[in-house]
Amino acid sequence: MRTIASGGEPLGAELLTWGRxxxxxxxxxxxxxxxCNMIVSSCAAIMPAKPGHMGRPVPGHEVAIVDEQGRxxxxxxxxxxxxxxxxxxxxxxxWYNPQATRQKFLxxxxxxxxxGIVDEEGYIRFVGRNDDIIISAGYRIGPGEIEDCLMGHPxxxxxxxxxxxxxxxxxxxxxxxxxxxxxxxxxxLAEEIRNYVKDRLAAHEYPREIEFVDALPLTATGKIMRRVxxxxxxxxxxxxxxxxxxxxxxxxxxxx
Amino acid sequence: xxxxxxxxxxxxxxxxxxxxxYYNIGVDVCDKWxxxxxxxxxxxxxxxNGDIEQFTFEEIRQLSNQTAHxxxxxxxxxxxxxxxxxxxxxxxxxxxxxxxxxxxxAVPLFTLFGPEALRYRLQxxxxxxxxxxxxxxxKLARLxxxxxxxxxxxxxxxxxxxxxxxxxxxxxxSTEFTxxxxxxxxxxxxxxTSGTTGPPKGALHAHRTLLGHLPGVExxxxxxxxxxxxxxTPADWAWIGGLYDVLMPAWHHGITVVSQRFRKFDPEAxxxxxxxxxxxxxxxxxxxxxxxxxxLHALEILEVRxxxxxxxR
Numbered sequence: 001m002r003t004i005a006s007g008g009e010p011l012g013a014e015l016l017t018w019g020r021x022x023x024x025x026x027x028x029x030x031x032x033x034x035x036c037n038m039i040v041s042s043c044a045a046i047m048p049a050k051p052g053h054m055g056r057p058v059p060g061h062e063v064a065i066v067d068e069q070g071r072x073x074x075x076x077x078x079x080x081x082x083x084x085x086x087x088x089x090x091x092x093x094x095w096y097n098p099q100a101t102r103q104k105f106l107x108x109x110x111x112x113x114x115x116g117i118v119d120e121e122g123y124i125r126f127v128g129r130n131d132d133i134i135i136s137a138g139y140r141i142g143p144g145e146i147e148d149c150l151m152g153h154p155x156x157x158x159x160x161x162x163x164x165x166x167x168x169x170x171x172x173x174x175x176x177x178x179x180x181x182x183x184x185x186x187x188x189l190a191e192e193i194r195n196y197v198k199d200r201l202a203a204h205e206y207p208r209e210i211e212f213v214d215a216l217p218l219t220a221t222g223k224i225m226r227r228v229x230x231x232x233x234x235x236x237x238x239x240x241x242x243x244x245x246x247x248x249x250x251x252x253x254x255x256x
Numbered sequence: 257x258x259x260x261x262x263x264x265x266x267x268x269x270x271x272x273x274x275x276x277x278y279y280n281i282g283v284d285v286c287d288k289w290x291x292x293x294x295x296x297x298x299x300x301x302x303x304x305n306g307d308i309e310q311f312t313f314e315e316i317r318q319l320s321n322q323t324a325h326x327x328x329x330x331x332x333x334x335x336x337x338x339x340x341x342x343x344x345x346x347x348x349x350x351x352x353x354x355x356x357x358x359x360x361x362a363v364p365l366f367t368l369f370g371p372e373a374l375r376y377r378l379q380x381x382x383x384x385x386x387x388x389x390x391x392x393x394x395k396l397a398r399l400x401x402x403x404x405x406x407x408x409x410x411x412x413x414x415x416x417x418x419x420x421x422x423x424x425x426x427x428x429x430s431t432e433f434t435x436x437x438x439x440x441x442x443x444x445x446x447x448x449t450s451g452t453t454g455p456p457k458g459a460l461h462a463h464r465t466l467l468g469h470l471p472g473v474e475x476x477x478x479x480x481x482x483x484x485x486x487x488x489t490p491a492d493w494a495w496i497g498g499l500y501d502v503l504m505p506a507w508h509h510g511i512t513v514v515s516q517r518f519r520k521f522d523p524e525a526x527x528x529x530x531x532x533x534x535x536x537x538x539x540x541x542x543x544x545x546x547x548x549x550x551x552l553h554a555l556e557i558l559e560v561r562x563x564x565x566x567x568x569r
Contacts, residue, residue: 001536002485005476008497008541015542027540030476034449034496035459038472045478047264056264058472059271060257088275088440089468095381095446095458122264133450138497138541142450149372203368 005030005041008138009170010126013051029054031126033140035091036083036110039063040124053123061087065118070106073118080130081116082109132226134163136171141205143173143226149201150175153193155183160216160224161207164233175207176229178216185212257470258479271471279440281466282320282356285507287435290317293510300486300533301346302516308533309346313510316350321433322426323354323387329425330408332385334359334436337446339378339386340494341365341396343517347412347422348493349503351387352445356463359436362445363458364494367392375399376455377448378406385410393417440464447496466504473505477537481509488514488529489539502539 001023006015011029019027026044031054040063042055049055057063062084065073073079083090085108093101104110115127134141143161150159158178163171177193179185190210197206217228257274261267289296294314301309311319332338338355340362342348355362363381365374367389374395378386382405386396390413397417400406411419438444444465446458474480477487487506491498493515506513514533518525529535 001530001538002482003477003480003537005473005501005537005539006542007476007501007539011542028476028478030472030501032472032496034447037465037496037500038469038476041472041475043264043475043478046262046267055476058475059268060273060468060471087468088273088464089472091459091461091465092441092443093460095460097457100457140450142456144454145373145376145450145456148455198370200370200372202366202370202373204366 001025003028007031007054009135010052010054016049016051030058031055031124032089033112033114035104036087036112037089039083039087039089040081050119050123053119053125056122056124061089063124064109065116065124066106066109066111070109075118075120078115078117078127081112081114081124081126082106083112084108085110132162134161134171134173136163136166136173137169137204139204141173146173146175146197146201146205146207149197150177150193150207152200153196155179155189156193158216158224160226160229162226162230162233164209164230172208173205174209174211174233176211176213176216178213257467258474260479267475273467275440275464275467277439278437279463279467280356280359280435280438281444281463281504282353282358283435284466285504286313286316286320286350286353287357289313289507289510296510297512298507299346299349300512300514301344302514302529302533304517304519311346313507316353318431319346319426320350320353320357321431322429323351324358324433324435325429326410326422326425327354327358327360327385329429330385330410330420332358332360335361335443336385337361337363337381337383339363339365339381339383339388341367341369341374341386341388341392342412342493343367343389344493344498344515345389345412345517346515347387349513349515352499352504356438356444357433357435359438359442361443361460364445364447364499365392366492366494371395371399373456375402377458378403380448380455381446381458384408387412387422388419389413390416393419438463440467466500466508469500469505470508473501476501476539480537481506481511484534485536486512486514486534487537487539488516488533488535490518490526491539491541497539497541 004027007030028042030041032038039061040054041058042049065079066082117125146161147159150156157180160176164174166172217225259270290313298313298316299311340351385408387410393411394417409419410422412422415421441462444463445461448456448458489502493499
């Protein structure tokens with residue numbers, strides 16, 4: 001082997017060490033997303049790997065950490081990872097969805113929806129998502145489609161889907177379900193619901209964990225507060241509810 | 257696309273984009289090499305039974321040209337969407353090349369998608385044709401009534417489930433095809449991505465996206481390509497990671513791609529594949545390679561397997 005590249009979710013220091021021991025090479029981590037891919041990378045040939053960091057901006061792409069107004073933030077500050085347009089790798093638009101396309105950009109920046117920190121040398125660290133996207137086993141999974149599917153099951157009255165920390169997959173999909181009257185919240189029903197999603201939607205995004213609850217936390221406008229459900233999982237108090245998102249490995253980052 | 261450099265600063269300083277006004281992915285990854293080095297190996301595919309199939313760039317050119325004619329025969333024109341519901345196999349690769357040369361828009365679809373996920377993506381994209389296998393044809397047969405745009409399902413395994421036999425139709429076509437002239441900014445593919453609220457969104461990419469991927473691909477493989485490089489990934493070609501981090505960039509550079517469908521990620525088989533087929537470069541997602549349903553964690557499973565191996569020794 002001459003090279004191994006890895007991306008899709010953060011590469012731990014352990015895997016970096018394993019790569020050196022097994023293949024005698026440094027695994028290069030890189031970063032991107034479907035809309036704007038391969039924009040940050042490591043390159044052991046010319047720069048040392050920093051465990052916990054994805055690498056530096058790939059030449060040709062202007063990548064920065066920006067605040068909510070799209071202003072570039074200095075090193076060491078948590079913000080959103082953004083890419084300046086135009087950029088040859090960047091997508092054209094969302095198919096027949098101009099509203100989503102507009103929301104993806106802020107002025108000259110494409111917003112990745114990923115939070116990060118850049119250090120003095122330009123290395124970027126991935127911190128987590130700024131929304132409810134679940135990153136599990138390398139897949140980016142949106143809760144909306146799973147919730148829609150769950151709602152099709154005859155026993156389900158309400159459903160909310162979040163990612164909960166998992167040592168192997170980074171996160172796993174967990175569904176909180178309010179049952180319709182007359183259904184018993186038992187393991188057989190949980191299994192049936194799991195298979196229901198697996199068969200209809202996709203075998204890689206069914207809820208591995210299901211918890212039956214009496215009610216879901218809702219906003220005044222009736223929107224499910226997924227963050228509250230997530231925080232219940234990680235045992236965080238509501239005091240942190242206004243904080244920026246948790247890191248995807250479940251740790252509350254000190255720099256937040 | 258990267259200039260030689262010994263430091264990151266030097267690399268950034270020397271780099272310039274080279275994006276032509278007219279550019280077609282299919283011509284770039286296939287016809288270019290079929291002309292310059294027709295006998296060069298494009299693909300080494302290991303079948304489920306262990307048999308090896310090999311394809312030169314000239315063979316991929318001819319197969320993709322026949323496929324383009326077949327799609328045209330079924331009414332597919334420039335700008336039309338064509339679904340590709342296939343795992344890693346040769347047809348997947350040359351179907352993409354054919355769709356791009358036709359000026360149509362490829363819609364990669366993951367083979368593990370269930371009916372709801374497929375229905376949404378096919379309805380939303382308005383796909384007029386889908387190239388798939390027997391398994392995919394069976395899934396699509398149950399959705400046909402809800403997919404008014406879908407004219408034809410081309411089945412690489414035969415003609416079950418109201419599908420049309422892909423290979424039978426392809427073999428009758430000419431191996432010569434004049435690719436449509438496309439601008440670098442013209443649309444080439446739609447890859448669906450999950451949203452926080454509501455249904456998935458189809459990210460529409462232009463032909464230039466392949467050129468845009470090159471600096472990152474080259475950097476993450478320490479100045480890819482080098483002499484004797486040969487690349488493989490367990491990531492499915494329905495995702496941008498398999499398709500645009502590995503397959504298409506490798507072919508842009510005339511580098512041989514190794515492929516195999518792992519229904520269940522088998523570390524023993526993966527190590528063997530790396531050794532026997534002389535793989536020099538790999539893209540390995542840290543955990544999920546392609547099939548989460550089968551607990552697939554490419555790097556970690558390889559790691560565990562390797563630890564056991566060393567203990568035994």
